[in-house]
Amino acid sequence: MIKLIDRFNFIALYFLLFPVLSLSHHSMAEFDRTVVSEIEGLVSKISWRNPHILFEIEEKREDSSTITWIVEGGAISAQRRRGFTGDEISIGDRVLVAGNPSTARDNYIQVSHMLIQDQQLELLLGASSEPRWSNTFIGDDRSLAIDVGYSENPGIDSSLSRENIFKVWSQAVRAWFFQDTSQNLTDSAIIAASNFDNILDNPLLECVPPGMPSLMGNPYPMQFFQAGGNIEIIFEEFDAKRIIVMGENILDAEDIPYSHTGYSIGEWQDSTLVVKTDRIDWPYLNRVGVPQSTNVKITEYFNATDDVLHYKLVVDEPISLLEPFVWEAHWVNLPGETVEPYQCVAEDTA
Numbered sequence: 001m002i003k004l005i006d007r008f009n010f011i012a013l014y015f016l017l018f019p020v021l022s023l024s025h026h027s028m029a030e031f032d033r034t035v036v037s038e039i040e041g042l043v044s045k046i047s048w049r050n051p052h053i054l055f056e057i058e059e060k061r062e063d064s065s066t067i068t069w070i071v072e073g074g075a076i077s078a079q080r081r082r083g084f085t086g087d088e089i090s091i092g093d094r095v096l097v098a099g100n101p102s103t104a105r106d107n108y109i110q111v112s113h114m115l116i117q118d119q120q121l122e123l124l125l126g127a128s129s130e131p132r133w134s135n136t137f138i139g140d141d142r143s144l145a146i147d148v149g150y151s152e153n154p155g156i157d158s159s160l161s162r163e164n165i166f167k168v169w170s171q172a173v174r175a176w177f178f179q180d181t182s183q184n185l186t187d188s189a190i191i192a193a194s195n196f197d198n199i200l201d202n203p204l205l206e207c208v209p210p211g212m213p214s215l216m217g218n219p220y221p222m223q224f225f226q227a228g229g230n231i232e233i234i235f236e237e238f239d240a241k242r243i244i245v246m247g248e249n250i251l252d253a254e255d256i257p258y259s260h261t262g263y264s265i266g267e268w269q270d271s272t273l274v275v276k277t278d279r280i281d282w283p284y285l286n287r288v289g290v291p292q293s294t295n296v297k298i299t300e301y302f303n304a305t306d307d308v309l310h311y312k313l314v315v316d317e318p319i320s321l322l323e324p325f326v327w328e329a330h331w332v333n334l335p336g337e338t339v340e341p342y343q344c345v346a347e348d349t350a
Contacts, residue, residue: 002171010128030198031100031110037107039069043093048086050075050344051238053125055111056095057090070108071097073125077220077236077340081170082139088123089116098132104199160271164304165231168223168339175217176313176327177286189290189320196289204287207344209238211260211282213298213315218326221339230267231273236339244275253279258294273302285320293319307333 006283028047041059062332089095096115102108107234112126115133124139131137137339182190204210210218220236231244244266247253256263262280266273277298285292308330315325 006214011173030104032103033100034323035101036098036112037101038098039071039098040096041094043070043089043091043095044068046089046091047345048076048088050077051207051347052341053079053086055114057095057177067107068168069097071099071104071111071114072109073111075220075342077238077342079125079139080340082124084123084125084139088121088138089114094118096133099126108118122236159305160303161305162268162271162273164306165273165309166224166226167333168221168337169309170221170334170337171219171329172332173329175219176329177214177217177288184322184325185290186320186322189285192291192320193289198288203287203289204238205347207238207346209240209260210287211284212242212262212277212280213296213313214282214284214287215240215242215261216300216311216313217287217329221337222331223339234339236342238344239342262298271303273300275302285315285317285325291320292317295319309333 025171034203039057039059041057043055044058045054045056047054052075053073053075055091057069057071059067059069061067076086089271094117095115097109097111099109099111100111102110110126112124112128113132114123115121115263116123116189120134120136122134122137124131129155164300185193199205209215215235215237218237222235224232225234226248227243229249230246233242233244235241240261242264244264246266250265253263253265256279258279258281260280262282264275264277264278266275268274275298277300278296279294280292280296280298283292284290285296296317299314301310303310309329309332311329313325313327313329315321315327317325
């Protein structure tokens with residue numbers, strides 16, 4: 001039988017890390033963060049794929065009937081960073097699952113913890129670093145939470161170098177695009193976001209790669225390359241790619257068609273790569289329905305030491321924002337980390 005448990009400590013931590021707009025029509029989040037549900041049953045199906053891993057759990061009720069739960073976890077890359085390969089759990093395993101129930105789909109849960117009962121092994125499959133039931137667990141990703149940030153004066157750090165940027169970087173901070181920006185939104189943007197349906201209106205569920213600027217908030221590895229005098233960034237998320245045009249390759253922006261990632265022009269200022277992007281036609285400023293017009297302009301600053309890439313994002317969007325949005329973040333270079341194929345499979349939103 002399903003148990004609904006008030007977890008006030010969990011809620012406080014969640015909203016500290018992931019503040020969201022409290023708007024209606026499940027526009028900001030499909031899952032109810034005020035409730036943690038537990039289900040127990042047998043694993044009947046495993047779908048280890050992007051954008052989310054999925055399990056089907058068969059739960060037997062007290063009246064001997066069976067109900068099928070869909071249990072959603074994060075993307076494969078996120079699980080890989082926690083140490084999972086997909087081989088830890090098998091069809092037929094009896095499991096205990098905890099997570100947040102959907103407010104839009106019946107019998108649908110976003111998992112945080114899964115206990116394989118025969119082994120008493122707990123899997124931390126969501127945004128949690130503490131076990132719920134067992135002292136034997138895997139999946140703690142706290143090692144990425146290091147305290148660094150963007151350097152306003154990169155010239156004073158002799159370890160910064162232009163060449164350091166050309167490697168694989170893994171994000172070590174929480175993404176910005178689910179955060180509460182309501183204090184900085186115009187009235188029209190608030191209304192538009194309140195009408196955003198995270199299932200029916202979300203292009204990412206159809207495996208459409210996100211545009212700028214939300215692409216730069218993704219939690220997956222990315223890699224920088226030198227390419228014909230330009231800089232190319234490839235992203236694991238949705239197998240996306242950006243080109244930063246440099247030097248003699250720069251063309252008149254008026255000759256460039258609009259695109260989801262826009263037209264990015266870069267220049268080196270000492271050891272800092274400064275990138276200005278416009279010509280963007282992606283409809284959303286973030287991933288929770290705040291609209292974005294083609295008037296948006298973005299400025300980015302990158303500077304890298306041997307193992308940390310510092311980042312600053314400035315978004316000027318006069319239609320939706322009362323003032324420019326600024327986000328400072330960093331990525332880390334992890335030994336052995338690679339950009340893997342994303343191979344997204346469109347979700348069934350029916």
